[in-house]
Amino acid sequence: xxxxxxxxxxxxxxxxxxxxxxxxxxxxxxxxxxxxxxxxxxxxxxxxxxxxxxxxxxxxxxxxxxxxxxxxxxxxxxxxxxxxxxxxxxxxxxxxxxxxxxxxxxxxxxxxxxxxxxxxxxxxxxxxxxxxxxxxxxxxxxxxxxxxxxxxxxxxxxxxxxxxxxxxxxxxxxxxxxxxxxxxxxxxxxxxxxxxxxxxxxxxxxxxxxxxxxxxxxxxxxxxxxxxxxxxxxxxxxxxxxxxxxxxxxxxxxxxxxxxxxxxxxxxxxxxxxxxxxxxxxxxxxxxxxxxxxxxxxxxxxxxxxxxxxxxxxxxxxxxxxxxxxxxxxxxxxxxxxxxxxxxxxxxxxxxxxxxxxxxxxxxxxxxxxxxxxxxxxxxxxxxxxxxxxxxxxxxxx
Amino acid sequence: xxxxxxxxxxxxxxxxxxxxxxxxxxxxxxxxxxxxxxxxxxxxxxxxxxxxxxxxxxxxxxxxxxxxxxxxxxxxxxxxxxxxxxxxxxxxxxxxxxxxxxxxxxxxxxxxxxxxxxxxxxxxxxxxxxxxxxxxxxxxxxxxxxxxxxxxxxxxxxx
Ligand SMILES: Cc1ncc(COP(=O)(O)O)c(C=O)c1O
Numbered sequence: 001x002x003x004x005x006x007x008x009x010x011x012x013x014x015x016x017x018x019x020x021x022x023x024x025x026x027x028x029x030x031x032x033x034x035x036x037x038x039x040x041x042x043x044x045x046x047x048x049x050x051x052x053x054x055x056x057x058x059x060x061x062x063x064x065x066x067x068x069x070x071x072x073x074x075x076x077x078x079x080x081x082x083x084x085x086x087x088x089x090x091x092x093x094x095x096x097x098x099x100x101x102x103x104x105x106x107x108x109x110x111x112x113x114x115x116x117x118x119x120x121x122x123x124x125x126x127x128x129x130x131x132x133x134x135x136x137x138x139x140x141x142x143x144x145x146x147x148x149x150x151x152x153x154x155x156x157x158x159x160x161x162x163x164x165x166x167x168x169x170x171x172x173x174x175x176x177x178x179x180x181x182x183x184x185x186x187x188x189x190x191x192x193x194x195x196x197x198x199x200x201x202x203x204x205x206x207x208x209x210x211x212x213x214x215x216x217x218x219x220x221x222x223x224x225x226x227x228x229x230x231x232x233x234x235x236x237x238x239x240x241x242x243x244x245x246x247x248x249x250x251x252x253x254x255x256x257x258x259x260x261x262x263x264x265x266x267x268x269x270x271x272x273x274x275x276x277x278x279x280x281x282x283x284x285x286x287x288x289x290x291x292x293x294x295x296x297x298x299x300x301x302x303x304x305x306x307x308x309x310x311x312x313x314x315x316x317x318x319x320x321x322x323x324x325x326x327x328x329x330x331x332x333x334x335x336x337x338x339x340x341x342x343x344x345x346x347x348x349x350x351x352x353x354x355x356x357x358x359x360x361x362x363x364x365x366x367x368x369x370x371x372x373x374x375x376x377x378x379x380x381x382x383x384x385x386x387x388x389x390x391x392x393x394x395x396x397x398x
Numbered sequence: 399x400x401x402x403x404x405x406x407x408x409x410x411x412x413x414x415x416x417x418x419x420x421x422x423x424x425x426x427x428x429x430x431x432x433x434x435x436x437x438x439x440x441x442x443x444x445x446x447x448x449x450x451x452x453x454x455x456x457x458x459x460x461x462x463x464x465x466x467x468x469x470x471x472x473x474x475x476x477x478x479x480x481x482x483x484x485x486x487x488x489x490x491x492x493x494x495x496x497x498x499x500x501x502x503x504x505x506x507x508x509x510x511x512x513x514x515x516x517x518x519x520x521x522x523x524x525x526x527x528x529x530x531x532x533x534x535x536x537x538x539x540x541x542x543x544x545x546x547x548x549x550x551x552x553x554x555x556x557x
Contacts (some may be wrong), residue, residue, distance in 0.1 A: 303420035
């Protein structure tokens with residue numbers, strides 16, 4: 001038998017891709033999509049359209065003929081605007097020529113960062129419940145994801161000691177996301193310092209996904225990259241999807257040490273070439289226009305957050321106060337249903353969609369994610385129905 | 399502006415319970431603050447924003463630019479208040495620039511408004527001149543678009 005014959009019996013899909021489980025979000029999406037008239041609290045993007053000034057900047061650029069490739073790193077005007085923005089708002093200084101890369105959203109930036117720093121078998125520590133892409137992208141980069149569990153009792157904070165317990169010879173990086181999707185958690189100044197110390201002592205690269213940095217409700221956000229000694233080991237990822245409601249533009253950026261940005265650029269130039277020029281122009285518009293639109297949206301999110309929290313309290317559900325992002329992560333485990341069953345029955349009986357907490361890691365069991373990136377009227381209606389549902393199941397259980 | 403007022407401006411029918419939940423107050427506190435605003439004259443009333451274009455009403459709306467001679471005592475205020483007394487006048491503003499008062503006026507038909515201008519308004523002592531513009535179509539008022547645009551589709555579940 002020829003060697004070719006042997007080969008053809010192997011799987012056509014790469015083994016490390018085969019091993020990646022189906023996304024819990026996709027799974028749930030397929031179920032929800034079959035239903036009409038659903039009120040959805042399961043949408044992880046702003047209900048607002050991008051601010052008109054941003055859209056206008058894209059239209060204007062299109063009229064001028066912005067239809068071409070840009071530099072691999074992205075338009076210099078955008079990198080300069082990003083540099084000014086992160087300096088003013090996060091006390092971070094990056095050289096637009098060598099330390100900033102414009103990407104197709106934070107999604108691509110996470111992928112690039114992992115692929116740029118991981119050799120096969122290297123480990124990445126991240127915290128769960130977590131955004132859905134971290135573990136799969138680590139695996140795709142031939143790395144090993146090492147989750148650290150965060151808990152409701154601890155307000156989903158990430159403790160330095162918990163990170164230390166996951167360290168091994170192969171730990172290459174620590175991947176952080178605060179404000180957090182799906183819990184809304186932020187880190188305290190103490191936690192930040194403690195985590196920075198671990199990174200320093202263990203010589204870890206920090207990849208920090210700060211896509212919700214503008215959306216904090218009680219206190220301005222501090223990035224770990226701005227702590228002493230962190231800049232040389234941090235890859236700061238940010239973008240326009242959430243704060244500026246620009247998800248469909250697909251635009252973000254990475255800032256970091258020139259060596260790492262250069263390595264990311266190496267991959268980006270071949271796999272992506274450059275981020276779409278119109279999205280880049282729109283992003284320039286967003287940065288030049290100031291933060292008024294962002295602030296208005298933030299104020300609206302804050303009111304919705306307050307409303308949801310009160311509603312959960314009235315239902316008798318425990319929920320950590322989300323300090324940022326636009327997600328709440330109430331605990332529904334007391335009702336005797338798994339997260340998935342809770343979500344399925346709520347959809348079935350009340351036509352309200354929430355995401356089972358397990359989509360964000362096994363430790364999400366007992367929780368559901370309710371986003372408040374949905375109009376107030378819908379949140380009012382959804383919480384009313386959810387309240388009736390919870391009361392019914394409590395009674396049945398009692 | 400107080401967040402409570404902003405919310406009421408957007409939707410005056412929102413219940414005190416819901417307003418309280420958004421603002422971290424209880425419903426009674428919200429009622430009390432609304433009552434205070436009413437008392438102080440900050441809140442002057444509550445109205446629906448109506449798209450009259452779809453109602454086929456016997457009604458025309460016009461804006462009128464009015465030039466007046468200010469008086470030695472009282473400036474524009476006395477004449478402006480007098481003009482505001484007419485029920486035809488819906489809104490009135492003192493303006494900078496080429497004229498002094500801008501009036502929003504409505505009537506049953508063109509003739510009625512024209513009569514109001516020539517017989518009531520122009521004859522007031524101190525009114526120097528008027529220019530009347532009839533409104534043809536309303537696109538946006540009070541921050542609201544008069545024709546709903548189809549919402550662009552958003553996925554029902556996303557990460
Ligand atoms: C934590 C987190 N990171 C990244 C993304 C994706 O961002 P982008 O649209 O910039 O690719 C999301 C979107 O939901 C997110 O929640």
